Amino acid sequence: MPETVTLEVFRYRPEEESEPTFDSFEVPYHAEWMILDALNYIKDDLDGSLSYRWACRMGVCGSCGMLANGRPVLTCTTYLESLLPGPIRIEPLEGFPVIRDLVGDIGDFMGKLAAVKPWLIRDEEKPVEEGEYLQTPSQLDDYKQYSMCINCMLCYSACPIYRLEPDFIGPAAIALAQRYNLDSRDQGAEERMDILSQHDGIWGCTLVGECTEVCPKGVDPAGAIQRYKVSATVDYFKSLLMPRRSL
Amino acid sequence: MNPQYRAYHPRWYRKSVPIFWWLRKRSYAAFIARELTSVFVAYSAIMLVVLVLAMDRGEAAYVGMMDWLATPIVVAAHILVLLVVLFHTITWLNLAPMAIVVKLGDRKLPASAVLMGHYGAWAVCTAIVAWLLIWR
């Protein structure tokens, strides 16, 4: 096992340069270190100006997504060992404008996420006295997989369509829309369909499938999108045959 | 200090997407290859019509077309077409469980069942085509 490993880190310092550069750092190698540990070492001991996001350091908050050797990963759950021998190239996620170093602007994703209304929509709220909404294990199973999304945006980085089509809503947002559409307590599928059925809302997706490949939580956004295409198509033809909107 | 830098309005770096983004990763290249199988599907549709018209015109036209199909270059070309169409079939069927989730009452049908159902349908269709064209 090597003593040290080299990280080539993407740097963008708009106050100093107009173009990004790569800085090389040699960090000590420990078998149990993740990429995030190496980045923290760099910031603590080598270059305090390095900017990057992280929080929970255990793969549940979705903050630390970056490209490691070109592949979108969570830096807090990726061992340095899996990327040996160096040098390991660290870059910010693709598809998002870079504010500084490894920090991207995720505003577009946040806007699209809000647009799909990721909350339970009811025609009428049940009064508290009537108790909670009951759900069988089978009903939970319908949407549970899609509820695992931690909004880490690795899928957006992997998706070429997201980079090419500005109106494409993107894998995670659609998967989260499905999480609510398939929830037995939700009655908002029709409302969401207005947003999602826009030309590039979901229809920009050509099933590249990379989103599902990189998802650290097994959400399978590609599957969610394909299922939504099928249900949107069925609904469209139903509404053609029956003038009343139906879902 | 970068002369282009404006305090509180820094320029964000936006990487442009190269035209050949799909050559940079194996999975992207495989994706584009999969999409281009549609060209061979369209070609096959044309050839089927041509063959049907030849059959309609009479045995001479049919035999003539069969002879043309038997020439080495044409055979090689159609073997390529067959391989590409097989690639289309296999990738298409393998993705079916992604789009089709079947629930029987309380139980979700396992993805392997959906997959096997599709391959079974392929086998049945192949058998029917073979029966219609060969053994009658």
Next chain:
Amino acid sequence: MRRSREPIIWALFGGGGMASALLLPALILILFIAVPLGWVQSAPFEDLQALVRHPLIRLGLFVFISLCWFHWAHRFRYTLYDGLQLSHLNELIAVTTYGIASVGTVVGAYLLWGVG
């Protein structure tokens, strides 16, 4: 907001993809390779001719051909958008691909109508 009419063409794309996936390998292997090379003996010519002249077969073929064309049109259109970044030519590409598919459908209908 008005919902896109994409479901119609997506349904055609999907139908074409499924139909071509299930039927084309056998058709190509038998009709374009095995029979011409003599690997298998096809049914007698009169039976084949009667088969293609049968109205149901002609109708089925027409539907199949048309689906294959629209499958190509939709998939090729998106490949041009994403593979060559031509989505600024959106209308032109859409009209051209679906136009070709529509023409192919009409021509196919005309030709298959005339069979027999």
